[in-house]
Amino acid sequence: MTWPSFIVAVLAALAQFDASAQSGAASASAAPAWSAVPSTQVTEREIAFQSGSVTLSGTLYAPQAQHRLPAIVAFHAASAPTRDNPLYRHLVEMLPPLGIAVFVFDRRGSGRSGGKLEDSDYTTLADDGIAAQRMLAQDPAIDPARIGFWGLSQGGWLSLLAASRSSQAAFVVSISAPMTTPDVQMNFAVANILRIKGYPQADIDQAVATRTAIDDFMRGKRDRASTQKTLDAAATAPWFDLIYVGKTFKDPSESRWAKEMKHDPLATLDAVKQPALIIYGSADPWVPAQVSIDRLRASAARHPNIALTVIAGADHAMATSVSAADQIDPVLSTREAPQSAEYFGLLGAWLTQHSVARSPRND
Numbered sequence: 001m002t003w004p005s006f007i008v009a010v011l012a013a014l015a016q017f018d019a020s021a022q023s024g025a026a027s028a029s030a031a032p033a034w035s036a037v038p039s040t041q042v043t044e045r046e047i048a049f050q051s052g053s054v055t056l057s058g059t060l061y062a063p064q065a066q067h068r069l070p071a072i073v074a075f076h077a078a079s080a081p082t083r084d085n086p087l088y089r090h091l092v093e094m095l096p097p098l099g100i101a102v103f104v105f106d107r108r109g110s111g112r113s114g115g116k117l118e119d120s121d122y123t124t125l126a127d128d129g130i131a132a133q134r135m136l137a138q139d140p141a142i143d144p145a146r147i148g149f150w151g152l153s154q155g156g157w158l159s160l161l162a163a164s165r166s167s168q169a170a171f172v173v174s175i176s177a178p179m180t181t182p183d184v185q186m187n188f189a190v191a192n193i194l195r196i197k198g199y200p201q202a203d204i205d206q207a208v209a210t211r212t213a214i215d216d217f218m219r220g221k222r223d224r225a226s227t228q229k230t231l232d233a234a235a236t237a238p239w240f241d242l243i244y245v246g247k248t249f250k251d252p253s254e255s256r257w258a259k260e261m262k263h264d265p266l267a268t269l270d271a272v273k274q275p276a277l278i279i280y281g282s283a284d285p286w287v288p289a290q291v292s293i294d295r296l297r298a299s300a301a302r303h304p305n306i307a308l309t310v311i312a313g314a315d316h317a318m319a320t321s322v323s324a325a326d327q328i329d330p331v332l333s334t335r336e337a338p339q340s341a342e343y344f345g346l347l348g349a350w351l352t353q354h355s356v357a358r359s360p361r362n363d
Contacts, residue, residue: 040064040097051108051131054115058105058132059083060139063096068143070170070356071101073132075125075151075158077317079334081110081117086337087152087317090344098348099358101142103132121259126161133166146170146356148274153177153286153316156278157265164271171354173277173347176284176316179269179292183215183261190243192285193328199239207243210234214249218258266295269303276306277350279343281314285327307350311343318343 041064048057062069072095080087083104091102108115108128129149137144148171151159156177163172178185187208194204213230216222227249234240235247252258269276278296280289289310296308313320315327318338326332338344351357 042096047103047135049105049131049135051115051128054108054113054128056105056108056114056128056131057112058103060101060103060136061092061096062101062141063099065099065141069099069101069141070146070148071103071136071142072148072150072173073129073136073162074102074104075129075149075155075162076107077151077153077155079330080152081107083111086335090338091150094344094348095351095357098351100351100356101136103136105132118256121256122158122161122263123165126158126165129158129162130166130169133162133169137168144168148172148356151175151177152318157263157268160265160268160272160276163274163276164268167273169274171275171277171351171356172272173279173350175279175318176281176287177265177278178287178289179266179295180288181261181264182257183211184291185287186244187211188288188291189286193242194239196285196324196328197239197242203237203239206234206237207239211243211245214245215261217249218252218255218261220252266299269299269306272303273305275354276303277347278306278308279318279346280310281316281318281340282310282312283314284316285324286316309346311340311346314338314340314343 043062043064045060045062046057047060048055050056060071062071072091074088074091077085077087083106088104091104095102105128106113107117107125108120109117133147133149136142136147148169149159149162150173151157152175154177156174159172159174160177163169178188180188190207190211191204194207210230210233213222213227217224217227231245231247231249234243249255250258280287280293282289293308293310296303296306300306300308311318315322315336317333317336318340319336320339322332322336327336348357
């Protein structure tokens with residue numbers, strides 16, 4: 001099948017699920033004379049599962065089939081912790097018509113999941129996804145040899161980390177996850193936020209220097225008094241509320257950020273042996289995509305299992321029509337969802353190449 005025709009097939013699959021999702025409501029009244037039965041019927045099942053001592057809750061979306069299905073466990077973006085976030089809807093709409101079950105769960109401490117986010121770290125969150133994978137492997141409807149991970153942004157880090165910690169995972173898809181430590185990513189994002197807001201370079205430099213001072217303190221490279229002085233100097237600036245720091249800071253032993261900022265996802269890749277798809281948007285103000293791409297290409301000889309793609313015109317959430325100002329708005333950004341046909345087509349093609357998705361068929 002040629003590439004353009006595959007994109008058409010994938011987008012058609014999206015439309016199929018929309019039709020099937022509406023079938024329940026339509027059953028209350030007579031179906032229109034022109035209606036047709038969708039090729040794919042999708043069931044939804046809420047499932048509670050254990051991750052250590054914590055009970056988590058999610059929903060499994062599965063196409064009706066006569067055989068055991070491959071499945072994807074979705075990891076959360078930092079600002080999208082619940083299963084109903086628009087960010088995950090495209091997985092639910094796109095993948096079941098391609099023969100793939102999708103499991104989306106509420107992150108610990110959110111929605112119907114127990115636990116507390118503040119008590120966790122990246123390893124804990126990755127292990128939550130691995131617990132979901134192991135739960136699905138026991139489900140008679142799921143093929144335990146074809147369960148993989150998908151994640152976007154922080155979820156992209158977590159999907160790779162989970163794959164590195166689970167030899168049973170079959171594949172991994174990482175979207176918009178920088179191959180830098182979190183402090184480098186946040187300094188990049190803050191600089192772009194201030195640029196988009198129209199602040200001059202001098203303000204951008206001070207904002208980044210303020211964040212760097214706190215990061216250095218967390219690393220033990222700077223004393224508290226001088227760090228607080230730098231923070232106080234920035235606290236009255238009109239841009240202070242845009243740089244994601246408070247007016248005080250914790251000791252490293254009490255700070256979740258002190259743990260997170262040390263995470264280098266590029267180092268994780270050496271332990272990822274499964275087929276991996278890493279995707280960036282060319283118009284993403286949140287992550288240093290080009291730096292990440294350069295780091296990945298420099299290490300490509302060590303990672304022949306990794307496919308790397310940059311989606312033209314896509315932002316952090318793989319949307320293509322959201323203004324830069326809306327992308328950096330903390331409220332509006334949580335409502336973003338993928339729009340790029342190139343992203344949909346690439347994801348479907350890669351999953352088919354690796355025998356996860358089925359090829360579209362005539363019924």
